[in-house]
Amino acid sequence: MDNREELIAYIEELEKENKKLRRRTVRLERDVIMLSSLNDCALYLRDYNEEERSRSIIELAEAKEKAEHANKAKSNFLRSMSHEIRTPMNAIMGMDEMILKESREEETLKYASDIKTAGETLLSIINGILDLSKIESGKMEITDSEYELKDVVNHVLNMTRSKAFEKGLKYNVEVDDDTPAMFYGDELRLRQIMINLINNAIKYTEYGSVEVLISYDPQGGFLKIEVKDTGIGIRKEDAERLFKSFSRLKDSVERQIEGTGLGLNITKELAMLMGGDVTFESEYGKGSIFRAYVKHKALGDLKYKAARDLVPEPGPGDTEILFSAPAVRVLVVDDNDMNLDVIGALLKPTGIRVKEAASGMECIERLKKSGFDLVLLDQMMPGLNGDETLRMIREEHIADDTPIIALTADAVIGAREEYLKLGFADYLSKPVAYKDLETILMKHLPSELYTLTEVKKKEETKPKVLVVAPTTEELDAIRHIMGTNADGVFVKDEEKAEKYLSKHSVDYIVRRGDGK
Amino acid sequence: MISFQSFSKEIDELDLVVRQFEDEIKARTLLKNTCGIVYASHEADIAELTGRLSKTFDFPFIGCTGLGILNSEGYADEQISLLVLTASDCEFSVALSDSLSEADTEEELRKAYDEARSRLPEKEKVIISYMPWNFDISYDKVVATLDKLSEGVPVFGGVSSDTWSFTETVVFTNGQISRDGAVMLLISGNIDPILRMEQSVVPVPRTTGKVTKASDRIVYEIEGMTAENYLANKGILPAKTSVMDGFMVAPFIVSREEDGEKISALRNLDHVNQENGSCGFVGNIDEGSEITLSYISKDEMSKSVNTFLDKLISDMKKEGTGKYSTILCSSCASRYCLIVADKSTEARGYVGKLPENVNFQGVYLFGEFCPGKGGKSGRYYNRFNNETFAILAF
Secondary structure (H helix, E strand, C coil): CCCCCCCHHHHHHHHHHHHHHHHHHHHHHHHHHHHHHHHHHHHEEEHHHHHHHHHHHHHHHHHHHHHHHHHHHHHHHHHHHHHHHHHHHHHHHHHHHHHHHCCCCCCHHHHHHHHHHHHHHHHHHHHHHHHHHHHCCCCCCCCCEEEEEHHHHHHHHHHHHHHHHCCCEEEEEEECCEEEEEEEEHHHHHHHHHHHHHHHHHHHCCCCCEEEEEEEEEECCCCEEEECCCCCCHHHHHHHHCCCCCCCHHHHHHHHCCCCCCCHHHHHHHHHHHCCCCEEEEECCCEEEEEEEEEEEEEEHHHHHEEEEEEHCCCCEEEEEEECCCCCEEECCCCHHHHHHHHHHHHHHCCCCEEECHHHHHHHHHHHCCCCCCEEEEEECCCCHHHHHHHHHCCCCCCCCCCCCEEECCCCCCCHHHHHCCCCCCECCCCCCHHHHHHHHHHHCCCCHCCEEEEEECCCCEEEEECCCCCHHHHHHHHHHHCCCCCEEEEEEEEHHHHHHCCCCCCCEEEEECCC | CCEEEEECCCCHHHHHHHHHHHHHHHHCCCCEEEEEEEECCCCCCCCHHHHHHHCCCCCCCEEEECCCCCEECEEEECCCEEEEECCCEEEEEEEECCCCCCCHHHHHHHHHHHHHHCCCCCCCCEEEECCCCCCCCHHHHHHHHHHHHHHCCCCCEEEECCCCCCCCCCEEEECCCCCCEEEEEEEEECCCCCEEECCCCCEECCCEEEEEEEEEEEEEECEEHHHHHHHHHCCCCCCCCCCCCCCCCCCEEEEEECCCCEEEEEEEEEEEECCCCCEECCCCCCCCCCCEEECCHHHHHHHCCCCHHHHHHHHHCCCCCCCCCCEEEEEHHHHHHHCCCCCCCHHHCCHHHHHHHHCCEEEEEEECCCEEECCCCCCCEECEECCCEEEEEC
């Protein structure tokens, strides 16, 4: 092949390549045109999408507003309904308390006691509904202050211990040695969380124990509460519904355990409001462990154990304190006659002179005419409500030095703070319990106006039973059977039984039936 | 049945290409009955290719052009791929219809079908058919006619393509090429075809409307207003009248009920008639259908094709070696648009995964023939589709 042929072959090769390149160029150009058209379409879609997004945002906002409106309406309804229920409850429970105080007939006392138990249950349901409505409407506020852990523990123990003992459960509250004594956080909400979890554990445990462990995580700044029970436990399929409002598990319904299904929901919401949460683990049929943690700041170096050892453990004594204040004049303002009667009846044993007013205006008129040492002022009244009445009293300087206590049926968490902000000296929730009323009086009346007399408590009439059985399980079983019908003393061997009998007398002795 | 495949990325030197095919096929043993399916880049000289193939091989073949071709080794823009099917227990018969027009589509198809059918000793199990792009012909009618003629035999194939000129699409068979006829291959005997399709579309919210007046591919009214106004109200109507290129990746999902089953297909918007406010689609839309604008998601497409092919290959493997030898694929040119920067996207779903002795051959088309399976009855409903990744395995 000469150079000329090589050149021709080379040119042919180039032409062939050129043809391919031109073809590819055409393809690329067509692809570009097609892509450009696609881009136009993409722009329409993008514009459409943006319009859709704007529309969605507006619709979302509208839906949110509607939902909020509906939620607000629901909260208002619950609040109003709870108020409506609380008002007659005040009369029922107040009168019932008077029967319990004054009656000497055993049967009447039993009926009154049953009314009290049922009333308290109903009240706790109403409180739960009110708390939830407040949480859902975003009005729940956390009020932090310094507090001592031992006060919380004592309060919680006092509120829960009797229920555990009534069921014959072993009940123990333990605080880890490294837990600080003082904290900064919302003490009231902490108490509520603990009481809810512990009461729940007691409620769902028929045999065995409820153990509470309190500890502190200094790194995260979390105060931790662990409540362990040997109760019915939670099925896996129920776990998701556990923290939902008004959702009750199949077991609790089947076993006819009272409740609204609000407690755990509120507990979790409260813990979350305090930067924490509530978690749980459970084995169905064996028990559950609930863990709550809240962000409460530890104050100082003093440990709980050291602080607790400084003061004696509170315990039930043989005596009670009687409050008496015959020189005191109290004005009770309420548009409901029965409520006025209840307060009057509750105050009767104290000797306090009670005057009544049925409206805000009447209250003002009475205060203008004569002085009172304390005013109990209802909130929801026709005409001037409590808040407006207080404002007029203060504006007109009618009773500048008189403590005015808000009386309200809207008892939700944080209510006290609200009333203090409005200028009330304190707050008393309906139904009014005598102990709460007495505490308010002692707190706001000058000490020279009342006396406290220590008197011996009315003797218990329950039989005292000595139980002797070799194992804890057997003792627990007998404790459970006895419930609150008798005062039991439980020992594992005869030696201890004899030792006890040498110093005390008992009505009955129960021994395991094996002849020992 | 067994299959083997010869392919070449050379599309200019067709003598070399066909010689290569011949050499490779000679090395194989052909069974009693044999046929070929050819996919060729539209840039190749199809007349020359058809002539050379016809001279070289004595078995029947059908073919079509495509703007992109898939074979067992992957994707190529420029390629000619020959799939040879050979069997002792299957029969193959091919035919090419005369020019199809709106008026005589049914008649011409009947003649071609009858011709192909007459050479088979028993009823076909599947029809593979291709036709060129021609907006004057209703592709739905082509599919419906074949469905009617065959009494419901699955119809697979589609509309041949080119790189967006819509003028270089052809179909061919032994000694003949056509720019307006339909070519078909009927297979009878021992095959158990699998037909599946995959559509990776995402509906656009609030674009669903009921077609209140339509005839074939023309939709006059949606929700009681002109189709043009309806789309304009949705803010998705372009100013120009010929819009198919723009709406290639934004098809409409068209749903209608048949035998109590809700059957859906995708339809591309082709043009807008500003004189009467109607819209023309690539494919029929019946009155009473619901249409929803959608778009193809590239990411979703890649994922779903992978999953789709994995499932298909796994099902084929379960049947054991020998039952399946071939996967034919019709993928929509609209999908090609989305993967133009990475055209192997769909090929990656099968390359390296195919069972032993199974060949894959596919082509990007301007419309796909593939039946949808009724959810309740389990029977196939022959359909013309857009935007589809359709598979026939046998």
